[in-house]
Amino acid sequence: xxxxxxxxxxxxxxxxxxxxxxxxxxxxxxxxxxxxxxxxxxxxxxxxxxxxxxxxxxxxxxxxxxxxxxxxxxxxxxxxxxxxxxxxxxxxxxxxxxxxxxxxxxxxxx
Amino acid sequence: xxxxxxxxxxxxxxxxxxxxxxxxxxxxxxxxxxxxxxxxxxxxxxxxxxxxxxxxxxxxxxxxxxxxxxxxxxxxxxxxxxxxxxxxxxxxxxxxxxxxxxxxxxxxxxxxx
Numbered sequence: 001x002x003x004x005x006x007x008x009x010x011x012x013x014x015x016x017x018x019x020x021x022x023x024x025x026x027x028x029x030x031x032x033x034x035x036x037x038x039x040x041x042x043x044x045x046x047x048x049x050x051x052x053x054x055x056x057x058x059x060x061x062x063x064x065x066x067x068x069x070x071x072x073x074x075x076x077x078x079x080x081x082x083x084x085x086x087x088x089x090x091x092x093x094x095x096x097x098x099x100x101x102x103x104x105x106x107x108x109x110x
Numbered sequence: 111x112x113x114x115x116x117x118x119x120x121x122x123x124x125x126x127x128x129x130x131x132x133x134x135x136x137x138x139x140x141x142x143x144x145x146x147x148x149x150x151x152x153x154x155x156x157x158x159x160x161x162x163x164x165x166x167x168x169x170x171x172x173x174x175x176x177x178x179x180x181x182x183x184x185x186x187x188x189x190x191x192x193x194x195x196x197x198x199x200x201x202x203x204x205x206x207x208x209x210x211x212x213x214x215x216x217x218x219x220x221x222x223x
Contacts, residue, residue, distance in 0.1 A: 031209040042114075042200050042214035043153075050209055088153070092210025096141045096160065097168075102152040 003027060004091055006101035014109050016078055021104045023089035024071045030092050032065055032072045037086040037103075046074075079108045113137070114215035116201055122221045129188040131218050133201030141204045142184035143212060144168075144176065146197040153200065159184055191222045 007022045023032070031050045035043035047056050049065035049072065056063045060083075062075040076083055086105050090098040117132035135142065141160050145153040145168075155168030157176040165176050173195060177185045184203075188195055198219050202212040 031211070033211055035214075040119075040217070040219065042202075042217045045211060045213060048209055048211045090153075090210075090212075096204055096206075096208070096210060097143075097155065097158065098210055098212060100153040102150060 003099040004101035012107040035088040116215040131186040135203040139203035143202040
């Protein structure tokens, strides 16, 4: 059983559309990270959120940490084919270990 | 930029062979981690180390061991490779007080025949 549940598992959209990926848990995290991973490569860090209710923007990507620090979302505006990849969320619970979600595979069609 | 490198991108080994996977980071990070990644299962922690010569078991340590003789280098050892150890292996490092943020290497795709 995953400590962090990501939804949806797969997402296929047309270029220019918006999308949202969710990361939920019953546990409280001291911080939460989002990574993007391309096939055959390691995950690349996108953002770390620390404060409940925090919103961070990275160009067309918006990340939100829930008020209770149990959940997070990633919203992509006007998706492009370069956004294609596996999106992983990971939560830290006070120490330096992370618990990972199973990931959301995003495909953006040109 | 943090750089984490792994000794091989692809490896093919025979059942029963001893396999060494090496990871090097250049940011003087105290913490280093080994994960395996399998479809539908996400990343699972095998071992981690928070200092030289220190190691702790993760969630799935069976069949693996590790070595950390120098701060920058963390090795994963498969004592006797088995087919169920075919996987993508990922190394990561993190600084102390880094809010849990980890930086990953490019991964080693291991096939055990």
